[in-house]
Amino acid sequence: MNDSDAILVDIMVPEHGMADPHAWVENDTLWFICGHDMSWEPQGSFPMDRWEIWSSTDLRTFKYHHSILPENTYIGDKPNCWAGDITKRNGKYYWFFSNRNIDTGVLVADRIDGDYKDLLGRPLLPKGIVPVHPYDPEIYEENGVYSICFGVGKYYMATLAEDMMSLTTDPKQILIQDKNGRPYNAEDKPTLFKRNSKYYLVFGSRYAMADNLYGPYTFKGAFLKGGHTSFFDWHGQKYVLQENHDISAFYRGASLKPVFFNDDGTIRVPVNDRWYPGPGRPFKFSRSTMGWKAIAGTSIYFNDGVLTGNVTAVNALVQSAPWLYTTTNGLSEITITMRNSSYADQLKIAIFSRDMGRNFWQECTEPVDWDKEGWISIPISSNDTEFNTYTIKLSSFKEVNEKLMQIAIQPAVNTNKGTWEIDEVIVK
Template sequence: MRFFKINTMLLVGLISNALFAQIGVKHGSDDNRSSWGINPHALYVDVIAPEHGMADPHAWVQNDTVYVICGHDESWEGKGSFRMDRWEVWSSTDLKNWKHHRNIYPSQTYIGNQPNCWAGDITERDGKFYWFFSNRNKNTGVMVADNATGEYKDLLGKPLLPEGIVPVHPYDPEVFVENDVYTICFGAGTYYMATLSKDMKSLASEPKAITVIDEKGQSMKTEDKSTLFKRNGWYYLVFGSRYAMSKNLYGPYEFKGAFLKGGHTSFFEWKNQLYVLQENHDISAFYRGASLKPVFFNKDETIIVPKEDRMYPAPGRPFEFKNSTMGWNALGGTLISYKEGKLMGTITAKNAVVQSAPWLYTETKLCSKITLKIKNNSQAKELKLALFTRNYSKNFWSTETGQVDWSKQEWITIPIAAKDASFKIYTIDLNKFKNRNELLMQLAFQLEADKGSWEIDEVIIN
């Protein structure tokens, strides 16, 4: 199965800023790694499994193969806040071609039949592979397998890190290995660390709170899903698009600022290059993907964040329908289908609304126009387009979008050709919309016809 797109422009920017460095591996280091210089062969892959709903990637390298266990977003319809119905096991031997091996379902654990498959981490010890997983933001469990691809079985039948073990929610585990000591880091707001016992199903030490100090010398709050790696005696604590550094695994950590743009991270070494798998918004904020990026460093050991760096698919959003409908659907009046890289519709009633997946989460300030490549096989001579936008808010993720009432949205009308024999390109200037909030969440279109058909090759927001 082959899914990759290499961003050469970003790679050039990365290389032009990179400096020679000594770098350690994701799960610990003896600080005697090989010397890494500027690497012209380092890869950048926009989405390793496009249009799939891959989230929370967690990597482990074994025998020249990188294994990834990730969560899977249940639906691109945005039915609930981060409903994740399973974990998936993938692998690659070249970082370009990715193979799906198996699914791990919550029913195989103490979670039961609940879409709670949140973030975790994979590690190996004494020939066994361990998958530490989140039961949503409630607690953390652990599974075990004889090889990286599974089959994984619940090791305890109950949480390893139950609710109440620390003052914060004990979820989003990260396992850091150094000198045969396995340290688990978990939580949100404040991280906690503890040593795992040899049996990997209990703690050998009490969890200790980890302090992150901001530029004013004050303790600061952190996001969920910590990740760790070590390089030249420095421990790097990464959380989303920010990071901190310390000379001691248990801190305190000094906040350094912005990391590469994106969501949850996982670090691994591949052919003498440090890489990060980083969550993105492939189709939407609730139907995500994973980007692959190389990581480079300044002389002072801080991480380089190139000007070209962005969270895919920013600054805009492409709908190219290479593998699926990408979550587009019709609200009656049009039958939607997908064939050979095209979104297709048969019109059965006038003014049928066709809408994108919700929760596009695209910053409107980065976008200026929408381009549609469409073949209009109907009598329609007008195309209408509407946007649903909203602003950032404190409780943003706890509020559901619901079904947009498109009759209350502003519609822009443009003329189009009827009964097309070939695809034509139409562009709508976003400045024509009078009221645009900070985030573009969803868009919709209508063809002014009551019969006929249409095909769309692509919709590009840029």
Template sequence: MKINNKMSDYFKTLATLLTLLSIITFSNCSTQEKSSKLTYGINPDAIKVDVIVEEHGMADPHALMKGDTLYIICGHDQSWNPTSSFPMDRWEVWSTTNLKDWEYHRSIHPKDLYIGDVPNCFAGDICERNGKYYWFFSNRYYNTGVAVADQINGEYKDLLGKPLLPTDIIKESPYDPEIYEEDGVYTICFGSGTYYMATLAEDMKSLTTAPQPILVQDKKGKKIRVSDKSTLFKRGEWYYLVYGNKYAMAKNLYGPYEYQGAFLEGGHTSFFEWTDGQLYVLQENHDICAFYRGASLKPVFFNEDNTVLIPEDDHMYPSPGRPFKFKKSTMGWTAINGTEVTYKDGRIKGKINEENALIQSAPWLYTQSDLCSKVTFNIKNSTKAKEMKFAVYSRNEGKGFWKTGTEQLNWDKQQWVSIPIQPNQSEFKTYTIDLADFSDIKSRIMQVALQPAVGVSEGEWEVNEIVIH
């Protein structure tokens, strides 16, 4: 069949259009497939950081994106060797533009607020409204206040000079606030045991609605008691209410919320969406111990039913177990008698000056013992000693657990396990013991101690690492 030039041009044009349509269709499918992978399942390009600022006592991180910069305000644990329960002496403002390098800006001190000069700097939340920045803070678990600044890293001033949420505003403690904004409405969520929500006035100085209790229930409709520090985010039509390593979901901000179970392992949370659209959570960890914490950065992923996907390798840093690796350490171990502890060259070391030299870890390790089976030591014994000893102090959780046990432990009353070592070593050697060698290890390993060189009164010792695993 003969085809004229016009028909030939027509078929060429049609072929070109079909080719372009095919490319466009393929491109759209590829984009949808990529978007689907980012929406559901693991994003392999997401960033994960165990401790964003090491050995700083950074607790209760609260995040706010400003352009391409992430700002956080976090509480600061007062001491890695505390003598009271959760002493927190200030809040600090930090920022990052890449989620890896962090810049400190300023501190907010309780003495400059109605709290006074006491270490009561519990959790809070930061938000922006009408060009100003509002820091809602807890006065321990007594009440909640609010401070304001013209810049997110600026000087914060007490907005009221008294609590926004006084102690008697609800039947339970009105602390650990979370601020959630949607369509210009700012909601404050607070409390423990039962959460309450209320609407904030535009000037952020008062509530325009009475606090309303929020029901969290199991799948059978039974009410569930919740822990402190609620956090909220919305994804699609679902609201997510997260508290520590648990969460619930609802299609209404005020609930009722249905309990879903385990969230990512860790403590208090704060959520933000990074510049690439990935949702992240900043989550409290036990960097040095439960009373001298750090913040972990984790991506948040979802299953196709909109529940949170928990990766198999998820953990609360530094678990499982408790590694003492001194490559960057400046704290965490101290001497009790017969020696000193010096941090140098990525290890701890000391000179023996009397028998029964003893060093101990930070208290309140809060290490889950059933995930551990042995302890490994990498040491250099430059003494005549042929023995070292190791002790483990553990406790079961129960009523008053967090309010007792902060005093110095009497190690004479603890069980010590003897470990044969080689004397006068010029190199590091590794020794291992089983936790089963101890007669009674309770649910939480709280503190450990070492007699690095038993029966000698001179010489030097060095520890490269001690790992409970």
């Protein structure tokens, strides 16, 4: 297959909160199970309320089938539906799932689309089985032997019993080393595949290779840009399902990308590869409000591909979804295309950005206090009949940190009546 013939889908199910996709191909059908993010505005870190089962027969259109609920497992009614993996053995389907980052369980079904039943009623990989959190399982099968790989930072692997209810070996740490033989730390969610006698261990946007399943793996470099991965083969081409930031880091999506290789077996990353929806952060409102909401002085609604509001008080304020998690390096400006049907002659814009840090995902989960952020005022035309585009340089803001997290706009300043319409907001 030529590179140009391979299928690429930037966003498989737009604006749905689809995360952690895990693939299984059978009878010329791609099945995948993914977690579901609860909300554009999460309370705490990564609340996920269910796993969803989807399929495709053409890799372009996707059909929803069924949901697996945490209350039907030992988890109970908690939004802890983190990543897992799907496999088949002896005619039955097994969904290995994370109970947040606490432990790992297993469900079983006679059909891939369910219904799934908790096989043990307790964790298969309980807390304390290894020195790291035992979650984000990956199932690898070779010659009838099923192995489970899991963990964060340091990965562990063990052999599954034939009934998939226990381990027949003790978990063993998988060594990853850099090119100089020094230990190399990974992140969460390992994924594995084999090609031409080489084993590939992929974690997020990085990967390593080995001659043996248990390693040692040598770090090779960058993989395709994105989050958690799951690999499958389709008509002679290897593909990956990869988590993206459709709305935000907490309301995600999934991309489908072809995987290409160099002659030496290393992975070739196309020059146009991106972590959707980058580069930058576009809001085009082609389907909905894309997570934007009114904070004060205006309504907000979706009208024929345009974000629209009726002003009811002075200094109306709207904001984007939080946790955009957009890298600011290489970005230079924000453009707003809008039509102002009011007497206002200026708009204001503010951004909230942060540097990465040790507790990045646990801190700053409360709403932004926009009174404390630096606002930029932009002259605009009044009582428009057409849309106009306004540009704000990122350098205009007093503080621009590593990650752009949220945007706020006052679309019609110093008026208490009229309407405004925003066709798009582009960070580029």
